[in-house]
Amino acid sequence: MSWTANFDNPDYGSSAFDADWTSLLTPNRAALRDNALVLELAFDSARNVGTGAQVSSHDKHTEQYGELTAVVKSGATHTGVACVLALQSQETRDEISFEWVGKDPACVQTNYSAKGAADFTTMVPASGIDTTVDFHTYAIRWTPEEITWRVDGRPVRTLRRADTWDATSRTHKYPDSAAGVELSIWDDPSTAGSAVTDWAGGPVSYAEGATYSMLVRSVTFTSYS
Template sequence: MLQSLLPLGVALLGATSVLAQDPPTCGLDKKCPKETPCCSQYNQCGVGAFCLGGCDPRMSFSLDSCLPAPTCKDKTYKMDSLDRYKDISEYLGDPSTADWVGQGEPLIYNGNTLLTMPPKSVGTVLATTTYMWYGNVKARMKTSKGAGVVTAFILFSDVKDEIDYEWVGVDLNTVQTNYYFQGITDYTQSGNISVADSYNEFHDYEIQWTPDQITWLVDGKVGRVKKRADTWNATSNQWNFPQTPSRVQISLWPGGLETNAKGTIDWAGGKIDWNSDEIKKNGYYYATFGEIKVECYKTSSAPGTNKGISYSYSDISATNNTVVDGNKPTTIKSLLATGLDTTKGDPAKDKGNAAQSSAVYAVPGGGVGTGNVPGTDKNEGSDSGSGSSGSGSGSSTSASECAKTGFSQSCDGSSGQVNGNDAVRVSGLGASGLAAFISIAGLLLL
């Protein structure tokens, strides 16, 4: 049986404090301040992990506040192990060290990866460490089920271009598709594709993305096509078409969370039931992911190349003609660093002293911490919330507090199993959640 999922604990290795207030917010008309220059995927300012995947250069202090994004690599992800997965509190931008980064509680079961959502949690999200600038991606998967439970498989760029597959748990015979340009919320562009029993049966869901069109396929059959030529916006004088390097993201999240907007809850099929048969049987809602295959776009000239080691932007407009395929480094030395100072907190130079001198927001959804380098001696034994007993500094946190903050993956100590067989949880820090859940719902998954 799966051990109890962790209660609210430290979400950043080496964290020294958690403040009540949220990080500073950011937007197109409100850029991040220099001291916390990176605008995360959830529109909050910080350093460290805020400056890596999902960092929006348009809303950050400057274009070079965010680290460049690792270029596309053809790869088949077998999804039968978590050896190449890191929590975002452990990742410093080197794609050779991990295939996936994320937050939540991914598990391995029967050679597949489960994205889990225990009671009173905000689920699990994983993203590739490399980016696609056009290409094909295919996921073999089964969705979750239940009112308010949403499964997603998407492409999402740092400037919020997006191509979606989404499933609401009350309709297992329909997959919803959509696309967005730079986060502009136009819900009129959605389209549905019929599918047979997305919960009990594996299906292959594919996105074929070129500079000219998006094609959604299910089990090899074309379900929908959207041409760039049909997206011209005469008012803004541009194509409202996804066109910038994007990560593959897979997630399970509670669209029916009672604190969400009524429109979101209704779309998700109603309020989520944390005492459902699925929860009673397994201890969590879950979606199952098998093989995921990425094929990069093949072209000798931009847009869509992958000749260098990283993608960056030359202009705040962040359209495909401003993407630079070059050789800028993608890594930082610690979770105190930013694109403006990639070596800040480097233990090789500071021997950990610099990391002690500052407490800043370093991990989205993870509160305030010193931002130490994962794996250094300074951090050994510091993840007190990740022991096998599931006990930690937040073990006394009530379920109501967890529901309010959306910080922890589980606050009631519930355990779960799938069909009586053991599932294996990723080792290391498991209590870091998605505190900015409403931002996820609005920007990432709707």
């Protein structure tokens, strides 16, 4: 089934949000304002850590194969801040994503994983995009045979299922499970030298009450089922 969340439509209110999304983190730092869904990362003095936001359509909309389109402005304006737009299966941890990190705000990364096997080596960057300054349209076309990532209508990467064959496990490491849409902003809590820290470029500065905001104007999923 195809569906759309137009956050920039004044008629899209809290009841519409609750029909499409579930907030996965406490406190909930996702809110509708300024004609967008705003996901925030800020310092939580009670916990002495940064806390972000994550929302998922998984409980409301889950599809296998189709096209995801979202209009997004990244909030990854400082090293260590990460923003993610993903198709993810909560059952198998299959994932297809766009990811932004403050280490390189002029770049969006494309990534995928199969059955929860996170692999930082599968990321492919698309550079030359002011991801934190302007809104851009990000799209993922997902079929049983290939995945294509596009930015503002321009293909930036194509992954063919045939190219994911793993001779050791004798399986294709290709995302093929029904998935929901996830949007998130978070910081890197890891220690120096970890794979996540090397990727995101942490730590994050929360000096003078700094808050980082990811803005999403709309999300559309067109099902091929």
